[in-house]
Amino acid sequence: xxRLLFALAIGLLMVSTYLGLTTGQIAxxxxxxxxxxxxxxxxxxxxxxxxxxxxxxYLGNGRQGWDLVxxxxxxxxxxxxxxxxATGMIFSRAEWNIWWTPSPRLVSSAILWFLYAVYLILxxxxxGSRHRNARICAVFGIIAxxxxxxxFISARFLPDIHRPNFSFDSGWQTAALMLxxxxxxxxxxxxxxxxxxxxxxxxxxxxxxxx
Amino acid sequence: MLYLLLGFSVVWVCxxxxxxxxDRQARQLQxxxxxxxxxxxxxx
Numbered sequence: 721x722x723r724l725l726f727a728l729a730i731g732l733l734m735v736s737t738y739l740g741l742t743t744g745q746i747a748x749x750x751x752x753x754x755x756x757x758x759x760x761x762x763x764x765x766x767x768x769x770x771x772x773x774x775x776x777x778y779l780g781n782g783r784q785g786w787d788l789v790x791x792x793x794x795x796x797x798x799x800x801x802x803x804x805x806a807t808g809m810i811f812s813r814a815e816w817n818i819w820w821t822p823s824p825r826l827v828s829s830a831i832l833w834f835l836y837a838v839y840l841i842l843x844x845x846x847x848g849s850r851h852r853n854a855r856i857c858a859v860f861g862i863i864a865x866x867x868x869x870x871x872f873i874s875a876r877f878l879p880d881i882h883r884p885n886f887s888f889d890s891g892w893q894t895a896a897l898m899l900x901x902x903x904x905x906x907x908x909x910x911x912x913x914x915x916x917x918x919x920x921x922x923x924x925x926x927x928x929x930x931x
Numbered sequence: 932m933l934y935l936l937l938g939f940s941v942v943w944v945c946x947x948x949x950x951x952x953x954d955r956q957a958r959q960l961q962x963x964x965x966x967x968x969x970x971x972x973x974x975x
Contacts, residue, residue, distance in 0.1 A: 757938070813934060
């Protein structure tokens, strides 16, 4: 089932890349980076939504499963946030001849990356019991989520070099972006699922070996 | 074109790097499970 999910996700991403570079090409050519940038940006934000839900769930009933989902979504979100910022910087260099500038959308996206990094550092560096650490990280996850609406609204309500949205000229361009979006969301779901089950197996083994 | 290639390369490299990390962790877990399975009959 998981293999099928990953195969489908990679297939969709390949079709999206092919469409984006052929029939759905945007002029000038460097703007086609958005076929990779936008889906990864959406997934970076979606992973934070999963992290928020899992954190609330863990604080609500203390079940370990929620905590494992929170760790998995933070890890996957960190990868997507890295891609979001890296592709954003490459696009910025190609389009505006600067790697980075302190505009609201770019700053809030950079903060998103740092928040994921801090969450992952907290997970491995906090002393004390596992339950206590999980609770602290859950509280941090909920507070850190405040950056997500900021990323979303920053370019819409504040003067920004970053466009709030993008209009397409043809259906092929919309199709390429939607296929890329579907592929990336499936990939994110698959990564969270796979990592959660790995963490669960590791935890069970540790509990057996060191009860 | 250079920046476009760079952008797409970064995406695929990051995705596959994370998949590789997960694959490595799965192999480590498999090794630990094998070691436990081998040790179990001796303990009994």
